[in-house]
Amino acid sequence: MRRLLPLLSTTPHAGGRSALTCRYRCGDACFQEVPNTSDNEYAGDIIARALSRRSMVRAAAVVTVAAAAGTTGVLGGPGAGEAVAAPVTHGGRGHGRHPGPDGARGLRFSPVAPNTDDKVTVPAGYTQDVVIRWGDPILRGAPAFHPDRQSARAQAGQFGYNNDFLSLLPLRGERGRQVLVANHEYTDEVLMFRGYDPENPTREQVEIAWAAHGLSVVVVQEEHRSGRLTPVPRHRLNRRLTATSLFKVTGPAAGSPLLRTSADPTGTRVLGTLNNCAGGETPWGTTLHGEENFNQYFANGSSATDRRYGIGAGASERKWERFDKRFDVAREPNESHRFGWVVELDPYDPDWTPRKRTALGRFKHEAAQPRLTDDGRPVVYMGDDERFDYFYKFVSSRRMKRGDSRAAREHNRTLLDEGTLYVAKLSGDSPQEVDGSGRLPADGEFDGSGVWIPLATGDVSHVPGMTADEVYVFTRAAADKVGATKMDRPEDVEPSPRTGRVYVALTNNTDRGKPGKPGADEANPRNANKHGQILELAENWDDPTSDGFAWRLFLVAGDPKDPSTYFAGFPKEKVSPISCPDNVAFDPHGNLWISTDGNKLGSHDGLFGVATHGERRGELKQFLTVPTGAETCGPVIQERRVLVAVQHPGEVDGASVEKPASTWPDGPGRLVRPAVVAVWRRDGRDIGV
Template identity: 85%
Template sequence: MRKLLPLIGAHAHGGGRSALTCRFRCGDACFQEVPNTSDNAYAGDVIAGVLSRRSTLRAAAVVTVASAAGGSLVLGGAQEAQAHPGGRPGHGSAPKADGARGLRFAPVAPNTADQVTVPSGYGQNVVIRWGEPILRGAPAFDAENQTAAAQAKQFGYNNDFLSLLPLRGERDRQVLVANHEYTDEILMFRGYDAENPTREQVEVAWAAHGLSVVVVQEEHRTGRLTAVSRHHLNRRLHTTSAFELTGPAAGSALVRTSADPAGRTVLGTLNNCAGGTTPWGTTLHGEENFNQYFAHGSSATDKRYGIGAGATERKWERFDKRFDVAQEPNEPHRFGWVVELDPYDPESTPRKRTALGRFKHEAAQPRLTEDGRPVVYMGDDERFDYFYKFVSSKRMMKGDSRRARAHNLTLLDEGTLYVAKLTGDSPAAEIDGTGKLPNDGEFDGSGTWIPLATAGPDGAVSHVPGMTAEEVFVFTRIAGDKAGATKMDRPEDVEPSPRTGRVYVALTNNTNRGKGTNPGADEANPRNLNKHGQILELAEHWDDPASDGFAWRLFLVAGDPNDPATYFAGYPKEKVSPISCPDNVAFDPHGNLWISTDGNQLGSHDGLFGVAVHGDRRGELKQFLTVPKGAETCGPLIQDRRVLVAVQHPGEIDGASVEKPASTWPDGPGKIVRPSVVSVWRADGRDIGV
C-alpha cells in the first residue's frame, strides 16, 4: 500500500497567495468588504414560490431515487459507460502501472523547488514565453527596453486559459489560444515606481493583457511543442483592440460612453482568466477581476462589483479617462463578459456575449443538448457569489461551410440565463462547519436553475421582478441576489464531462464563511473559514443540460488527507495526494478530471492533479506536476500525448522585484522571470498515463 505523500513542514513564503498576488491579480479582493451583502437564502434553505410544481416534483423524484441508492447521483446507463481504451497506434502496449487508465504515473511529491517538476519518465519544454515575437515585424524580447509597440506584437503576460485547435493542411501543427490575465509591473520593469508609473509602462501593460493566437509545431516523436513565429493566423488582442458587444445588452443606455455613444464597440478585454472551447471551433474567454482597473466608483452597483472609491493599483485612470468611473460611469459595464474569438479568422472582431451575463467570469465551457443547442456553464469568482448556466434557443449547424460558421457565431446571443439554487438533503444540525460528513455519508442534495432573463430575436424578457432585461444582463449579480441564488465558496472553473455529462465546479476557498455576519456552513459549502476549497459534482435531471433541476454532491473536499475534514469521493485517503485550492478543471481523453491549484495552503507549490471520476478508483487523486516559486498552475490541457500548463506569475512573492527576483525560472540566474506555457510528455513517446 502506498503511503501518504509527505507534506512540506514550513511554507516557502507564508503559505497561499502572496500579498503581491493579491495586489496585482485581483486588487486585494479578499481584504475588501464582501460585495455580496444580500440576505438571500443559501444551500439548505428553500425559498417559496421559485420552483414550479413540475420542477418540485422532478426534484423530489431525483432526490428520492438518489436517497434509495445511498446518495449517488442518478444518471442513465449510457452515461456510465467505461472510458474508451485510448492510446495511440504504433507505440505498442503501455507499461503496466498503478492507477486508473490515464493516471498511471508516479505521483510528484509536494515540494518547493523553483522549477516545473514532472513525474519520472516524463520530459518537458517551454513552448512560448512572455515577450516572444509572434507577429510580423515584432522585435526580439528585450527586458531592459520594452515598448508598447513591441509588446503588441509579442506573446502577452501571465498566460492563463489555453486551447489547442486542429490546423488542417499543415502537418503536425495546431493553433494555440492563450489568455493573458493581468500584469505584474513590479516584476516587469526595473526601477518600477508603483505610485508614479510612466505612460510607456502603462501602455506596455495595456498591450500585455488580452489574448494571443499562436500556431505551434509538434515534434512527431514526442509531445514537444514549439511556437511558429509570424504565422498568418498568429494574432494579439489587447486593451486597445476593438471588441463588439452583441446580444440583449448591446446598444443599451447602460453601456454607452462618450467615446462609444452607440454602445456597441469596446476597446479591450481585461483580466481574462479561464475559458472554454466550443464545438463549432471558437474559443471563449472570461473577463474576471475587471473591477480593479477602474477608479472612483461611487454607486451601489459599483460596490456590488467591487469597484473601489479610490485610485487603482496601476493608475491607468491618469492616462485614459475611461478607467475613471467619475468621468465614464458606464465604462465598467463594458467588461465582465464572456468573449468569443474565432481563431481561424485573423480579421474577425471578437464578440462580448452579453446574453451570458456580466460578473467575474472565471470560465465558460459549453456542451450540447440532444437537439444541438449549446449550454454554457459559468462561475463567478467571488466569495459568496453564484454559478450560472446559459441555454441557447438556437441549434448548432454542423459542418465548416461559410454559412454554418456564420450561423454558429450567433448561438450565444439568444437564450435563457439561469442562476443555481442548491438545497442540501441532511438536517441542518448535521452540518456543523467542521467538514464532518453528515449521517448519510455524503454532502449532497438537489437544486434548481432559476431563470433570470431570456433573450430572443425580437428583444429580451426579464424574469426578475423589479429589473428590466437589460438590467439583468448588465447587473447579473444583483439579479442573482434578488432570485435567491446560493452563496458559494468562490465558484471558479465549471466543466462538464464530455463522457458522462456531469458538471464539475471548482470552489477554490472562502475564509470568510462563518466569520462575523457572513453566512455559515451549509451542505454545499460545509466548512467555516474554508481555506482549502472543494469540487462539486452536478447531474442535470434526465441527463438533459437544458433541464431546470439537478442533483448534486461534493466529489472532493480538499486539504491534507490526514485531516478528517477532507473527502475524496470515498476513496482511501492514505492513497491520495494532498491538494488545496482547486482552481481550473479539465478532462483527459479517458474521462479523468484534472485539477490545477491556486494558492496552496499546505506549504507546497501549486500544481496539477489527475483524479478518476468513475470506476473502482473513483476519487484516487495523484499529483502530476508542481510549478516554480510564486507561480500558479493555469490552463491545463490534457491530450493523448501531452499535458499543457500555463505557468502564471512565477516569482510573485512579497518583496520580489526585477532587481530582487524570487525565482530564476524559466531561463536561470541573471534573466528576468517570465510567465510561460509548458508542454509535458512521456519520454518513451507513449500516451500520458497509460
C-alpha cells in the same frame, strides 16, 4: 529610487497567495468587504419552498450517460419529490475495493511529491520544455524580447504576460501543427520594469501593460517523436488582442444606455478585454474567454455606479486613469459596464472581430465552458469568482448546425446571443447535520438537489424590479434578488464530455462562518474554508429546459489526514494532498485534471489528475508542481501531451526585477517570465497509460 511596496510581507492573505499576487491580480479582493451583502437564506426549507414538484421530479430523474468503461451512475432520489444524489456504482465508499496496482487509465504515473522547488517538477519517466514565454515574438516585425528595451509597439506583437487559459486546437491541412490560444490575465509591473514606481508609472509602462493584457493566438509545430511544441512566428493565424483592440458587443444588452460612453454612443464597440482568466472551447471551433477582476482597473467608483462589483472609490493600483479617462468612473460611469463579459474569439479567422456576449451576463467570469444538449443547443456553465457569489448557466434557444460551410459557421457564431440565463440554488438533504466542521452526514455524502432560477430571456426579465438590460449588466444584483446560493468562490465549471456531469471548482472562502457572514451549508460544508472543494452535478439532457438537478461534493480538498477532507470515498491514505482547486479539464479517458491556486498546505501549486468513474473514482494523484510564486493555469490534457500555463512565477512578497524571488525559466541573471510548458513521456507513449 525604487519605492518599497508597503506591508507586503506582514499582512496575512487568504489561501497560500502572496500579498503581491493579491495586489496585482485581483486588487486585494480578499481585503475588501464582501460585495455580496444580500440576505439570501441558506436552510433547506427555503429551497424546498422554491422548488416546484415539477422541478423536483425532473431532478430525481437525472441520469448520467454511461462511461466508456461501462460504469453507469444515477444521481436521483428513490422517492417521488426527492432529488438526492445517490451513490455512484463505484464499489462503495472506500470499503471492500480491490483496485489494481497501476492506477486508473490515464493516471498511471508515480505522483510528484509536494515540494517548494523553483522549477517545474514532473513524474519519473516524463520530460518537459517551455513552449513560449512572455515577450516571445509571434507577429511579423515584432522584435525579440529584451527586458530593458520594452515598448508598447513591440509588446503588441509579442506573446502577452501572465498566461492563464490555454486552448490547443487542430489545424487542418498543416501536418503536425496546432493552434494555441492563450489568455493573458494581468500584469505584474513590479516584476516587469526596473525601478518601477507604483505611485508614478510612466505612460510607456502603462501602454506596455495594455499591450501585455488580452489574448494571443499562435500556431505551434509538433516535433516528430516527442511532445515538444515550437511556435511558428509570422503565421497568418497568429494574432494579438490587447486592452486597446476592437471588440463588438452583441446580444440582448448591446446598445443599452448602460453601455454607452462618450467614445461609443452606440454601446456596441469596446476597446480591449481585461483580466481574462479561464475560458472554454465551443463545439463549433471558437474559444471563450472570461473577463474576471475587471473592477481593479477602474478608479473613483461609487455605490451608485459600482452595483456590487468592487470598484474602489479612489485611485486604481495601476493608475491607468491618468492616461485614459475611460478608466475614471467619475468621468465615464458606463465604461466599467463594458467589462466582465464572456468574449468569443474565432482563432481560425483573423479578420473576425471578437464578440462580448451580453446574453451570458456580467460578473467576474472565471470561465465559460459549453456542451450540447441532446437536441443540439449549447449550454454554457460559468462561475463568478468571488466569496459568496454564484454559479450560472446559459441555454441557447438555437441549435448548432453541423459542417464547415460558411453558412454553418456564421450561424454558429451567433448561438450565444439568444437564450436564457440562469443562476443556481442548492439544497442539501442533510442540512441539520452540517455544523461547519466538514464532518460527513450520516448518509456518507454531502449531496442534495437544486434548481436553476431563470434571470432573463432575450429582452424579457424574470427578476421583479429589474429590466432585462439591468439583469445582464448587473447580473450579481439580479441573482441576489432571486435568492441564489452563496458559494465558496466558484471558479472553473467543466462538463464531462463522457458522462455529462458538471464539475464546479470552489477554490476557498476563509470568510465562511465569520461573524455576520454566512455559515456552512451542505454544498459549502466547512467554516473558514481555506482549501476548497469540487461539486459534481447532473442534469436531464433529454430536456434542455429542465430546471432541476442533483448534486454531490466530489472532493473536499486539503490534507488527506484531515478528517474534514473527502475524495469521493476513495481511501484517503492513497491520494495526494490538494488545496485550492482552480481550473479543471478532462483527459481522453474521462479523468478530471485540477490545477491549484494558492496552495495552503505549504508547498507549491500543481496539477492533479483524479478518476471520476470506476472502482478508482476519487483516486487523486499529483502530476506536476510549478516554480516559486507561480500558479498552475490553463491545463490542456491530450493523449501524448500535457500543457500548463505557469503564471506569475516569482510573485513573492518583496520581489522585484532587482530582487527576484525566482530564476525560472531561464536561470540566474535573466528576467522571470510567465510561460507555457509542455510535458510528455520520454518513451513517446500516451500520458498515464
